[in-house]
Amino acid sequence: MEILIASLKHIKYCNVISQNIASSAKVRGTGIALRSPEYIQTKIENNNAVIAIENNEFAGFCYIEIWGHGKYVAHSGLIVSPKFRGKGLAKKIKTLTFNHSKNKYPNAKIFGITTGLPVMKINYELGYKPVTFSELTDDEAFWKGCSTCKNYDVLNRTRREMCLCTGMLYDPNKN
Numbered sequence: 184m185e186i187l188i189a190s191l192k193h194i195k196y197c198n199v200i201s202q203n204i205a206s207s208a209k210v211r212g213t214g215i216a217l218r219s220p221e222y223i224q225t226k227i228e229n230n231n232a233v234i235a236i237e238n239n240e241f242a243g244f245c246y247i248e249i250w251g252h253g254k255y256v257a258h259s260g261l262i263v264s265p266k267f268r269g270k271g272l273a274k275k276i277k278t279l280t281f282n283h284s285k286n287k288y289p290n291a292k293i294f295g296i297t298t299g300l301p302v303m304k305i306n307y308e309l310g311y312k313p314v315t316f317s318e319l320t321d322d323e324a325f326w327k328g329c330s331t332c333k334n335y336d337v338l339n340r341t342r343r344e345m346c347l348c349t350g351m352l353y354d355p356n357k358n
């Protein structure tokens with residue numbers, strides 16, 4: 184298994200990554216934001232994605248987003264192909280994403296929002312703390328990314344103060 188910072192040769196996997204996110208969102212039912220192949224491609228082109236490949240087969244993916252003019256970065260779109268789940272792959276992908284992000288944006292606070300227990304566990308081990316949404320970026324574009332999640336009505340109803348996801352934050356100045 185290769186786990187590495189994605190480069191241009193991985194653009195051919197954008198469709199399969201997008202499809203994996205969409206099919207997992209359906210199965211899980213708790214809500215996952217969808218991501219288009221074009222959006223995923225931009226992340227790869229900007230050196231802001233981590234991919235796992237086994238024998239040319241897509242195994243997993245995660246990307247970095249920059250918000251509030253670099254004050255915050257988020258790690259989103261974590262996906263492990265069903266066949267490769269339950270073997271610690273998500274943890275390895277998130278750890279590389281975390282280290283890459285700290286090197287590239289050393290002063291940024293790192294955050295994620297999730298309903299998933301595996302992601303909460305991984306984030307906790309990396310030093311993230313649970314926080315209310317007030318501690319996360321107020322960048323409109325980040326929250327707009329939730330619009331394809333099936334719980335988006337909840338987020339709007341609470342004026343972005345809370346939703347079904349838990350916010351988790353790593354503050355480089357407090358760790």
Ligand SMILES: CC(C)(COP(=O)(O)OP(=O)(O)OC[C@H]1O[C@@H](n2cnc3c(N)ncnc32)[C@H](O)[C@@H]1OP(=O)(O)O)[C@@H](O)C(=O)NCCC(=O)NCCS
Pocket residue numbers: 207211215260261262263264267268269270271272273274275296297298299300301302304305
């Ligand atoms: C969530 C997901 C990325 C986990 O991938 P994975 O490679 O199976 O995860 P890992 O094997 O690295 O597991 C990480 C931790 O979560 C635990 N875990 C994994 N799947 C779990 C599950 N279904 N329920 C509870 N715990 C689980 C593991 O035991 C491990 O904990 P440990 O370190 O205490 O042993 C994968 O299931 C997936 O792609 N799901 C659909 C997309 C998704 O939900 N993305 C997250 C959006 S926020």
